Amino acid sequence: MTTSRVIINNFLRFFILIAIQVLILNNIYLGGFINPYLYVYFILLIPYEVPGALLLTLSFITGAGVDIFTNTLGLHTSACLAMGYARPQIIKMISSGPDSLIGDSPSLKNQGLKWFLYYSLSLILIHHFVLFFLEAFRFTEFFITFLRVALSSLFTLLLVMISEYLLYPKEK
Amino acid sequence: MRNLFVFIRKNYFILLFLVLEAISLGLFFNFNEFQNTAVYDLTSTFTGSINRTFRNISEYLSLRSTNQTLVEELAKLHSQLPKAYYASDAHSFYRNDTIYQLQYRYISAKVISNTTNRRNNFLMISKGTLQGVRNHMGVIIGNRIVGQVVSVSPHFSWIISMLNKDSKVSGKFKKNNQLVNVEWGGGSYRYGSIKEIPKHVEMKKGDTIISSGNSDIFPEGVLIGTISDFTVATDENFNYGTILFSTDFNSLGYVEIVVDLMRKEKEDLKATFKSE
Numbered sequence: 001m002t003t004s005r006v007i008i009n010n011f012l013r014f015f016i017l018i019a020i021q022v023l024i025l026n027n028i029y030l031g032g033f034i035n036p037y038l039y040v041y042f043i044l045l046i047p048y049e050v051p052g053a054l055l056l057t058l059s060f061i062t063g064a065g066v067d068i069f070t071n072t073l074g075l076h077t078s079a080c081l082a083m084g085y086a087r088p089q090i091i092k093m094i095s096s097g098p099d100s101l102i103g104d105s106p107s108l109k110n111q112g113l114k115w116f117l118y119y120s121l122s123l124i125l126i127h128h129f130v131l132f133f134l135e136a137f138r139f140t141e142f143f144i145t146f147l148r149v150a151l152s153s154l155f156t157l158l159l160v161m162i163s164e165y166l167l168y169p170k171e172k
Numbered sequence: 173m174r175n176l177f178v179f180i181r182k183n184y185f186i187l188l189f190l191v192l193e194a195i196s197l198g199l200f201f202n203f204n205e206f207q208n209t210a211v212y213d214l215t216s217t218f219t220g221s222i223n224r225t226f227r228n229i230s231e232y233l234s235l236r237s238t239n240q241t242l243v244e245e246l247a248k249l250h251s252q253l254p255k256a257y258y259a260s261d262a263h264s265f266y267r268n269d270t271i272y273q274l275q276y277r278y279i280s281a282k283v284i285s286n287t288t289n290r291r292n293n294f295l296m297i298s299k300g301t302l303q304g305v306r307n308h309m310g311v312i313i314g315n316r317i318v319g320q321v322v323s324v325s326p327h328f329s330w331i332i333s334m335l336n337k338d339s340k341v342s343g344k345f346k347k348n349n350q351l352v353n354v355e356w357g358g359g360s361y362r363y364g365s366i367k368e369i370p371k372h373v374e375m376k377k378g379d380t381i382i383s384s385g386n387s388d389i390f391p392e393g394v395l396i397g398t399i400s401d402f403t404v405a406t407d408e409n410f411n412y413g414t415i416l417f418s419t420d421f422n423s424l425g426y427v428e429i430v431v432d433l434m435r436k437e438k439e440d441l442k443a444t445f446k447s448e
């Protein structure tokens with residue numbers, strides 16, 4: 001894929017995911033606990049080659065985009081930044097070497113189920129952990145917040161996996 | 173100096189991260205006080221119109237329940253008309269304005285955004301200063317509690333929902349007027365918690381809690397909920413319990429803003445006492 005194609009793809013993905021998040025997913029909750037944040041999928045799919053500074057800037061913009069709509073300035077931004085910061089480390093940790101990364105950006109198709117599950121789950125957990133604890137900002141509600149982090153992360157992960165299977169199906 | 177540049181070059185990733193994180197945390201802690209409206213005004217014109225468009229569409233989906241609420245409300249109002257009473261004496265419905273002076277007026281408004289799934293929930297409604305909404309007015313729906321206005325722009329108002337860690341409502345038992353505090357501890361939007369129930373109050377499941385009218389925000393007697401569970405604490409001075417909210421916060425289509433016409437009088441009275 002050419003560079004301009006990659007940029008356009010990511011650009012569109014950014015707007016579509018934020019629109020889905022603020023218009024649909026923010027109105028969804030299950031049992032008062034589970035709240036999916038699919039927009040992090042954008043940060044998960046940023047190409048490997050993107051330099052660190054740009055990665056952080058993109059994370060910042062993604063979080064700020066959601067924050068403006070939910071009137072929680074700085075909340076999603078902080079969570080996204082933590083996620084963007086952790087991303088290179090996580091990739092380094094779970095990959096056997098730079099040669100093992102196939103293709104432009106992380107994907108289930110190229111890296112296999114196990115790699116992608118580890119990758120998404122750890123980053124989603126980091127994001128949700130920062131998000132929910134910053135939002136509650138009380139340690140007296142530690143366990144209930146922790147439960148929200150765990151359940152919401154699983155739900156977000158489920159949505160990410162579904163999107164990954166639907167949008168980038170395995171070639172036969 | 174050169175060493176500094178080398179250091180920055182080497183560690184720019186973590187440094188940039190720290191700088192950006194500091195900026196966003198700064199924003200979070202400075203602009204999320206619900207009283208602070210500067211940023212809200214800046215962004216609400218844009219996001220408000222998008223939310224409103226989407227809400228206009230989704231409104232169709234909840235027409236049935238909105239109708240239900242309106243019909244119930246209409247039936248209640250009809251039952252208060254003189255016609256609804258058996259007219260044993262034509263003169264018995266004479267209304268003396270010097271005895272019954274109007275104290276509360278209600279402004280109805282459409283909800284254009286609402287959440288129940290966060291720890292701190294807010295609503296945005298489609299009426300603002302131009303329609304007479306002012307800060308700190310109470311918000312109800314069909315005599316059930318919703319929240320309080322915390323910020324107003326000309327066309328919109330921002331309401332702190334009962335489902336917020338900063339919401340604390342003064343309530344009382346309907347049966348014996350004992351005062352309690354009602355809060356929301358997170359989790360399910362159906363249930364809140366009651367703190368500081370005096371030891372001597374005997375309660376049972378299903379007891380009704382209404383607003384006390386002490387706060388100047390809600391009129392007395394607005395329904396908050398019914399007790400669904402309670403604990404008798406042996407080693408503390410107060411008991412506590414769980415309350416099932418009467419309001420279904422997740423299906424709010426329209427709300428009413430309570431305008432207390434005598435509020436200024438009450439506040440002036442308090443002010444004169446303070447200044448002396």
